[in-house]
Amino acid sequence: MSLSLTALASVVDRLPGPLVPGSHVVVHARPTFYAKRGTLSLQARVIRPVGVGELLARIDQLRRILAAEGVFDADRKRPLPFLPAKVGLICGREAKAMHDVLVNARERFPEVRFDVRQVAVQGVKAVAEVSAALAALDADPEIEVIVVTRGGGSVEDLLPFSNESLVRAVAAARTPIVSAIGHETDAPLLDLVADYRASTPTDAAKRVVPDVALERQQVAHAQRRLRLAIRGRVVAEQDRLDTLRSRPVLADPTVMVSAREDGLGQLARRLHLSLGTRLEREAAAVGGLAAHLRALSPAATLDRGYAVLRTTHGTVVRHPDEVAAGGALEAIVSGGRLPLHRTTDSCLLD
Structure with a gap:
């Protein structure tokens, strides 16, 4: 027996993802019976995927929400220490992933110290135990980096590492986190929020300690x-x-001073000769000017017996009409001055 099923577009649009052949779904539908044709059909009210498809859709929806909040942003990721004093390791009990991390890390750096927390890494207790171990290691001041690891598995096995509370706990941790969950093809949300995603537990060991x-x-x-x-x-x-020491000036530093001293001596002698010659030349010129001046001086004329008449105002008398009768005069001779006064036609000494 088969029944026809119809669904409105609004019902299909509410699906978390597209349906593909083979998908498992749970449908809440309303039956309708057509009496004329005697047929029964169903009209879907709600369609909900189940199984792996539903899990992946829920994980993808949570990924989009957390990405919109900036939980996965690259600028919030912290750099890993070059040589951590102590490494925290969260892993399954007696798991091969724990062995891979410890062995490879100690091969690279034998002195590395670990604080290993073995917890449930799948099942209903996994989120609580991993979160508690993470909080304890994050509170230890000696722990400088924390590795969260487990081996591969199905989507259901790795589901705890996409849990929202665990992802937010990793985002809020103060210690850098390395995620090494599953194989390289596995991609839980913990890989996106961690400060470093290792493809395998061995890769995580190589990343947290140097060789x-x-x-x-x-x-x-x-x-x-x-x-x-x-x-x-x-x-x-x-x-x-050696090149500098081979130069003459460094072999005998006085060479430079001596050369300068000889040059200064030559300049001084030239200066003395030039100055003496110039002084002699200027002295001869001054002597010639003095002789010329003496030749032109009135004193030379007075020495020959001549006299110069001047009025009391100092004016030189050149004509008798320049002095009135009885006017006072003085005669300047070579030996001194003689006071005179003019009569009508002659001059008399006082």
């Missing part, structure tokens, strides 16, 4: 390069010093 042998090789290589660089620099500087 001590490789680091020692790199240190030795750096030391060799440093020694070569220092040796080359010392040799180059020694060559420069």
Whole structure:
């Protein structure tokens, strides 16, 4: 027997994802009987997927909600420490994933310390136990990085690592978290919120601790390069010093002073000669000007017996009409001055 089933577009639009052939669903429908044709049909009111498809749809819906809140943003992820003092490890009880992390980490760095918390990693208790272990390790100040790991499994097995409360607990942790859940193809939400997603537990071990042998090789290589660089620099500087020391000025530093001293002596002698010649030339010129001045001076004329008449105002008399009768005069001779006064036609001494 078969029944026809119809569904409104609004009912289909409320589905969390598309339906594909083979999908399992639960349908809440209303039966309708057509008396004329004697047929019975169903009209769907609610369609809900079940099984793996439903789980994946719920996980995808939660992923979109958390992504919109910024829980998966790259700028909130913290860098892992280079060499953690102590590593926290959350894993299943006696799980192979725990063995992979411990063995590979200690092969790379034997001194690494672990605080291992073995908990349920699937089932109804998994979320509570993993969250409690995470809170305890996050509160330990010695723990610098936490690895959460388990082996592969089905979607149902890995479902606790997509639980909203666990994802938010990882986002709120102060310690960097490394997620190593399942195989590389598995993608629980814990991978998205963790600070680093490891593809396998072995990859997680390689990420949380450095390879001590490789680091020692790199240190030795750096030391060799440093020694070569220092040796080359010392040799180059020694060559420069040898070149400088071979110069005459450094072989005998007084050479520079002596050369300057000889030059200063020559300049001083030239200065003295030039100054003496200039003084003699200028002295001869001054002597010539003095002789010329003496030749033109009125004193020379007075020395020959001449006299100069001046009025009391100092005016030189050049004509008799310039002095009135009885006017006072003075005669300047070579030996001094003589006071005079003019009569009608002659001058008399006082």
